[in-house]
Amino acid sequence: MMKKIILSITTLLTLCMASSCKKYIDINTNPNAPTIVDASSILPPMLAGMARGNWYDSRYVGQYAQIWASPTANNVWDQEGYVPASDSGGEMWRTVYFSLGQNINVMWQDAIPNKKYDYIAVGYALRAWGWQTGGDLYNNMIVKEAFDPTRLTFDYDTPDYVYAEAVKDCRLALQYFRQAIAADGLNVSTTLAKGDYMYAGDRSKWIKFIYSILAQNALHQSNKSTFNPDLVKTYVDSSFVSNADNASVQCTGSQSGDSNFWGTARNNLSSFRQSDYMVRLLDGRIFTGSSTPNNTIDPRLPLLLTASKDGVYRGVVAPLGDPNSADANTSIPYLWGTASVPIAGTLTKYIFNDNSRGVLMTYPELQFMAAEALYKKGDLQNAYNYYKKGILGSLDFVSNPPIASSLTGTQGYIPTAAINNYMASACVRQSAATLQLSDILQQKFISLFVWGAFEAWADERRYGYDPTIFQGFTIPSTLYPDNAGKQVYLLRPRYNSEYIWNIPALQAIGATAPDYHTKKPWFILP
Incomplete structure (x- = not known):
């Protein structure tokens, strides 16, 4: 466990003025315990947070995609709608800014001065995954100001900037992994293995995972004039060579808290x-x-x-x-x-x-x-x-x-x-x-x-839900009233941060409109 409470940018920074935050932070600092935590103790909860964000919001996105549906007629998500004043569909937002967020910076506080290149690299890989996944779902994200402790509200960056940030962080992750390998010549790091519940310290697999993010980033821009099919192929060929390389997080299944989200113990799919x-x-x-x-x-x-x-x-x-x-x-x-x-x-x-x-x-x-x-x-x-x-x-x-x-x-x-x-x-x-x-x-x-x-x-x-490509996908016979007859294209930002504390920034990107979720994201546009 961390010895210092780490809060998200959308809670801590909006609860106190920048000039008075020091006293709150001091309260959470234990003079008898270190404020710099070993990187290996911070990585496991972040990996769990990645999985949590994916799983929680997949329930609703799975309804949009028609992977599953509710057994009850006219469920709002089956109608391609959303639940107002709810965090449903906002878990990935929480993942990017809370589960990863400042925790990556805290991990780096140990990793950078101690030249733990593996943990520096993993931090950038997780950031890249967060920007890529968040950009796909929410379109506009907060990047430049995301971790600025002097701010109370946060302006959104354009989606193209978010996608570029994912690529930049992938490049940095690859750079630091190469430094780590150059330092000791090993493919598997015992230092990284202490906290790595994804690949058990296997640097080669982490590098392949980073290339998978780059492949996804390049492919998702398939409608752009700059789309490069050969680049997608190059990234894919540099990534996984079999299912043994798949990116996955350990679930021991000893009790509900450490069980697979899709398992019977958690019972998270009984409504679908x-x-x-x-x-x-x-x-x-x-x-x-x-x-x-x-x-x-x-x-x-x-x-x-x-x-x-x-x-x-x-x-x-x-x-x-x-x-x-x-x-x-x-x-x-x-x-x-x-x-x-x-x-x-x-x-x-x-x-x-x-x-x-x-x-x-x-x-x-x-x-x-x-x-x-x-x-x-x-x-x-x-x-x-x-x-x-x-x-x-x-x-x-x-x-x-x-x-x-x-x-x-x-x-x-x-x-x-x-x-x-x-x-x-x-x-x-x-x-x-x-x-x-x-x-x-x-x-x-x-x-x-x-x-x-x-x-x-x-x-x-x-592909605009093209029925000639997705031949079994059918537009719901009843769409959510706020859709105004349009299909869903975005998740709305997390309610209990953005719609409580960051309204002016939301208004600047049109996210307070009832049909904002039908706006087409940048990555699919020409």
Whole structure:
């Protein structure tokens, strides 16, 4: 635990005048304890904060993206709306400015003077991830003034500046990791391993993670005239080489507090049901154009989704809810369910185990990024190669989900024969000449199931929810009244900081308008 209370910029700095804050800080300084804390003790809660921000807001973004939906009709998030005067959808904001925020600076207070280059590098990597993820979700962010202790309110920077800051911090992270390796010649740092619950001190994996952020940053600007498909490919090739490199945070599952957010102990998904879109992707109807489900063609189906008691896979069409909710035989069940091959007698599957690691970025996701970029370039053969690697990577991830402290599971849910059958099926394009953009992005959508709602929604927004690309996505029949008939494109900044203390800055970017969440973000614009 930290020996000094660290508060967020949107609480401490707005509770006291800059000239009088000293007395509050002095109260929280223990003269018998150090105010400089070892970097290794600060990193674990920050990694947990990254996962928390992703998980909490993924519940709502997953509804926007139609990964899942509420079993109750006309849920406001299924209507692409929001809950006023609520922090729902503001957890990533809290992550950037509170969970990471000043804690990174405090970590650097130990790391910089003591030349702990690994922790300096990780700090920049976390900052870059925060700016990239926050910029995708909220568009305008506070960067230049974010950690200025003399300010009471904070002006927003433009989205292009936020995206550039993510790249700059990635470059600095790579620079400091290279310094660390040059200092001792090791790939794994025992010093970093003390606090590293993501990669256990493996510098090479951290470097790959940084390149994954750069790849995401470059791909998300695919609508810009400056878009560089080859740069996306270069970053992807410098990043993960298999699912063993995936970015994920340890969850031990010993009790609710250290359990996986998606597990049964936390019960965070009981208010959601699988979407009709996911069902039709996995039962083959979308890829094959058939009106009849084929529940055997995709071996991921029984591992990702759950059938009703009558054996039929059903999903919610937002915002209509579950029409069979009163019928125990046909109602849509919880997302978790019995695995076809139980792990040591447990009943849960995929990443729904309480000790499954919290996933932040994966190898298959990156392969699909390269496939899309090369497809847009016109390099269909290489796009097809990455597309196939993405599907195989997804099949491997579902077959061997990350359990407990290991980076890759070993139970092997899916037999090799089933994988080969799927790759030869009508759900997978058999040549580069037949490959479509929809094939790439909808296979990517499957690969992001549960953990990757942010990226799935970013893809849908980049293409304006195009039904020819996202062929199972349907605009909700009833949109939230504040939308004024428009679809959702942004999360609103966190209510209990920005809408309480920072109103003038919000007004400057139009964020007090009821339909602000329908404004198109910079990253998707030409």
